[in-house]
Amino acid sequence: MSVRMPTNFGRSGAQESALDLLGHEILAEKAAALGRAGQRVEETLAKLRGGGEGEHRNLLLKEAAAAVHAYFIQRELCGLRKHDAVIREYDIPRAVLVRLGAS
Structure with a gap:
């Protein structure tokens, strides 16, 4: 026999779908901001x-250097912590990276 939690405990279906829509909206804005920073x-x-x-x-x-720094921060806010591939893809010059503190 399985026991089911009463429906008046926890979130309702309407609350879950509202949170899901908000989550999608937040993810879409993060992606758009990342795209603008990359551009x-x-x-x-x-x-x-x-x-x-x-x-x-x-x-x-x-x-x-300011643009690359802002892009790296936006990537980290999206959960993307490693920047090695991006550095190669954009061919970011060493002079820019040194200004960010890279050695």
């Missing part, structure tokens, strides 16, 4: 590769 990384790295000398290059490096 910003691509744009700043393209500007950096486009060239520049002296002070202009330093500004481009600073901008690219």
